[in-house]
Amino acid sequence: MTSDAQLKAGKREWIGLLAIALPVLMVSFDIFVLLLALPHITEQLGATTNEQLWAVDIYGFMVAGFLITMGNLGDKIGRRKLLLIGVAAFGVASVLAAYSTSPEMLIVARALLGIAGATFGPSTLSLISNMFLDAKERSVAISIWAMCFSVGAIIGPIVGGVLLDHFWWGSVFLLGVPAMLVCLVVGPVVLPEFKNPAAGKIDITSVALSLLAILPTIYGIKELARYGWEAAPIVSIVLGVLFFVLFLRRQGRISNPLLDVTLFKNGIFNTSLVSMLVFSSLTGTVLMFITQFFQSVAGLTPLQAGLALTPGLILGMVSLSLTPKLAGKIKPSVLIPAGVAITVIGLLINTQVDPSESVVWLMVGFGVSALGGGPLLVLGTGLVVGSVPPEKAGTASALPQVSNELGYALGVATVGSIGALVYRFQLTDAMPAGIPAAGRQLAQENVAAANLVADTLPAQVGNALLDVAHNAFASGLHIAALISAIALVGVAVLNAVVLRPMPAFGQMQAPPQEEAEQTAEQTDEDEEPLAFPQSA
Numbered sequence: 001m002t003s004d005a006q007l008k009a010g011k012r013e014w015i016g017l018l019a020i021a022l023p024v025l026m027v028s029f030d031i032f033v034l035l036l037a038l039p040h041i042t043e044q045l046g047a048t049t050n051e052q053l054w055a056v057d058i059y060g061f062m063v064a065g066f067l068i069t070m071g072n073l074g075d076k077i078g079r080r081k082l083l084l085i086g087v088a089a090f091g092v093a094s095v096l097a098a099y100s101t102s103p104e105m106l107i108v109a110r111a112l113l114g115i116a117g118a119t120f121g122p123s124t125l126s127l128i129s130n131m132f133l134d135a136k137e138r139s140v141a142i143s144i145w146a147m148c149f150s151v152g153a154i155i156g157p158i159v160g161g162v163l164l165d166h167f168w169w170g171s172v173f174l175l176g177v178p179a180m181l182v183c184l185v186v187g188p189v190v191l192p193e194f195k196n197p198a199a200g201k202i203d204i205t206s207v208a209l210s211l212l213a214i215l216p217t218i219y220g221i222k223e224l225a226r227y228g229w230e231a232a233p234i235v236s237i238v239l240g241v242l243f244f245v246l247f248l249r250r251q252g253r254i255s256n257p258l259l260d261v262t263l264f265k266n267g268i269f270n271t272s273l274v275s276m277l278v279f280s281s282l283t284g285t286v287l288m289f290i291t292q293f294f295q296s297v298a299g300l301t302p303l304q305a306g307l308a309l310t311p312g313l314i315l316g317m318v319s320l321s322l323t324p325k326l327a328g329k330i331k332p333s334v335l336i337p338a339g340v341a342i343t344v345i346g347l348l349i350n351t352q353v354d355p356s357e358s359v360v361w362l363m364v365g366f367g368v369s370a371l372g373g374g375p376l377l378v379l380g381t382g383l384v385v386g387s388v389p390p391e392k393a394g395t396a397s398a399l400p401q402v403s404n405e406l407g408y409a410l411g412v413a414t415v416g417s418i419g420a421l422v423y424r425f426q427l428t429d430a431m432p433a434g435i436p437a438a439g440r441q442l443a444q445e446n447v448a449a450a451n452l453v454a455d456t457l458p459a460q461v462g463n464a465l466l467d468v469a470h471n472a473f474a475s476g477l478h479i480a481a482l483i484s485a486i487a488l489v490g491v492a493v494l495n496a497v498v499l500r501p502m503p504a505f506g507q508m509q510a511p512p513q514e515e516a517e518q519t520a521e522q523t524d525e526d527e528e529p530l531a532f533p534q535s536a
Helices: 011-045 049-077 079-098 103-117 120-131 135-166 176-190 204-227 231-253 261-265 267-297 302-327 332-350 360-371 374-386 390-430 437-443 447-455 459-498 513-517
Strands: none
Touching: 011 049, 011 079, 011 103, 011 120, 011 135, 011 176, 049 079, 049 103, 049 120, 049 204, 049 390, 079 103, 079 120, 079 176, 120 135, 120 374, 120 390, 135 302, 135 374, 204 231, 204 390, 231 261, 261 267, 267 302, 267 332, 267 360, 267 374, 267 390, 267 447, 267 459, 302 332, 302 360, 302 374, 332 360, 332 374, 332 459, 374 390, 390 459, 437 447, 447 459
């Protein structure tokens, strides 16, 4: 029998965790710096509004579309090998993005970044599940992995703002290159190779069907949220759903499916996945309203808005770091609902924000919401990855990220659209007199457009429009936060009921090391087996 001491991770595993954390950090960093660089890109490359949107969105489309494929590919060729391939490709694509000479070239580079970035989540999470066999240590490793997203979100606006003040817009993309080089050098030394020895050939038809299911669905949802009920996005969503049905039917028939549909027979797996999807959709949508409020209502610059979000992001990191310690003593059925309840309190604080007051209460509401997210994000991810056999960890590790990408798009399309309707109806009812018809129509689009219209009007009329528009947007934020709070109460109840039989992570029995080692395969047949020190 394998002792608990033998299941503990050694120094090499923890150094390996730091190596795989670098790509994860840069993914979050890359998203935020692009948003800051958009005005410069528009000025220097002459990007149209549509090209700007594609430069932003294409990354998420490619990540979501290729996650399942990359998870399956990692199980087949090796998770370390796939990660290093993705890291190298991400570095090359970053250079292409930095030196783009046209909007089209930037969009292509962003698409390549998305495909490369799709390798990071499944590879890193599945490596964590294989490297950290002890449930408590795995939760610590996942919390560190998750904190990298917050770190990237914190330093992205700050470092990006400094670079854009002193260098050209492409410099923000080059920051990821040194991190990728470090991972390429250190990774082969400290990361073990794991793959599924029984994995068959990848079914190309399934790959195509997964792309045809995910890409049109997310594209349609985003377009629906952006432009309303038009025929094109609805058709896109319908086509995506049809291809998804065909994809699932094929997975149930073939011997080597891209996605093992039997995973969804596990109640804990389903509960964790659905909970994270709902959580990301609601909190992500409210965050979108908050960032718009900071800039379009409070008048903060993008850098100031990023700094205003920083306290909340730091509290989110605190939550992620405390979760493993709490998880060793408190059952998931108590800890996760308690965390979600804290997030609900933060959302309720956001329903009381007044546009005529300072943004302090909005910062407080966001901070409280972020403080409650750690248990669900860390334990939910751990439960998804830990509830499947080790040889299927790559495929399972892709699903939390797919749920996040799809969840955010769904949240913007549903709750976000409701908030936008509240803004439009309230503004229309209270629109001050003296505004031309074209200006009235433009102001109804969003609060940023209302600000532009107000600048063209006489001071008295313009100030009246700003007052009405800002109050209308605050009402939209209040409704979005309230709907999200109510829905998350349901998530808390669901986890309290379904996870009730589970003990605290500190009382879980880790899988025997011999069983895990059966799934570890060396990439090179001449390579010496990796001997990991088993000291704590």
